[in-house]
Amino acid sequence: MTAALTREEVAFVSDWLRRRAAVVIDQDHSYVIETRLATLARTIGLESPSEIVVALRSQCPGDLDVHVIDTMTTHETLFFRDIHPFESLATDVLPALVAARPHGRPLRVWSGACSTGQEPYSIAMTVRERFPHLGPADVRIVGTDIARSVIERARAGVYKLNEVQRGLSAERLARHFEQVGREFHIARAVKDLVEVQELNLLERWPALDAFDVVFLRNVLVYFDEPTRSRILHRVRDVMREGGTLFLGTAEILKADVPGLERVTCGKTQVLVKRGC
Numbered sequence: 001m002t003a004a005l006t007r008e009e010v011a012f013v014s015d016w017l018r019r020r021a022a023v024v025i026d027q028d029h030s031y032v033i034e035t036r037l038a039t040l041a042r043t044i045g046l047e048s049p050s051e052i053v054v055a056l057r058s059q060c061p062g063d064l065d066v067h068v069i070d071t072m073t074t075h076e077t078l079f080f081r082d083i084h085p086f087e088s089l090a091t092d093v094l095p096a097l098v099a100a101r102p103h104g105r106p107l108r109v110w111s112g113a114c115s116t117g118q119e120p121y122s123i124a125m126t127v128r129e130r131f132p133h134l135g136p137a138d139v140r141i142v143g144t145d146i147a148r149s150v151i152e153r154a155r156a157g158v159y160k161l162n163e164v165q166r167g168l169s170a171e172r173l174a175r176h177f178e179q180v181g182r183e184f185h186i187a188r189a190v191k192d193l194v195e196v197q198e199l200n201l202l203e204r205w206p207a208l209d210a211f212d213v214v215f216l217r218n219v220l221v222y223f224d225e226p227t228r229s230r231i232l233h234r235v236r237d238v239m240r241e242g243g244t245l246f247l248g249t250a251e252i253l254k255a256d257v258p259g260l261e262r263v264t265c266g267k268t269q270v271l272v273k274r275g276c
């Protein structure tokens, strides 16, 4: 295989990623583009990573653009990541929502960059534990992501031992999963609360009903400041009045959007939609 990309090719891919997925890879980290595209080229049987660049430049890259986005985005996640947001959800946010819910209206939760599904399923487990009488007619959790490979995994809700060992207590594992051979399948009662869709935060969003709770965690960190701000304005607009937005631990300080008020909720900071 011909190894390296030219500087111009790296610059093209960097710009393409910024436009298509808002993924920002600065010059100091351009080796990330080179190494990941070299691996992708090998995996899909191309002679060199330059062939990927040629395909991206053409107007019809086939499925290659999907593969490139998959390869270049970071999908790191785990169950109950950072724990405090899920504790606040269980002790403050959900009880208030359930108490105030007009009869018959389902609560709607969005996990806006759900990766392989650990986040929406952690939300669903929290709902099942705190309010076992609530089912799919009462609570809808929508997980979305840009990357097709993780969407398929999130939809399947099937995890390996090393994945369920990250973030789950033995009790939760026994309660919410069924072991099938060496795999762990999310229990039906949890899975039924969750649906998973493809959605690029940068592009047009499908018609979304207003959300009571949004988790948009550990994704804004990859975007530049104007993109973050644009996305947060759009998220605000699909939230219900009084709705709660959870960001990643490192992301909360950057948020400054009219109509989203910072509130301390248990051991976590959230943004609450007010007066829009």
Ligand SMILES: C[S@@+](CC[C@H](N)C(=O)[O-])C[C@H]1O[C@@H](n2cnc3c(N)ncnc32)[C@H](O)[C@@H]1O
Residues within 6 Å of the ligand: 020, 021, 022, 073, 074, 075, 076, 077, 078, 081, 112, 113, 114, 115, 116, 119, 144, 145, 146, 147, 150, 199, 200, 201, 202, 216, 217, 218, 219
């Ligand atoms: C680091 S994971 C975070 C997963 C989860 N929210 C968490 O906190 O554990 C970031 C996810 O954002 C997704 N992502 C990156 N760019 C995106 C975009 N433009 N639109 C939607 N999802 C995107 C990636 O595919 C990846 O699965």
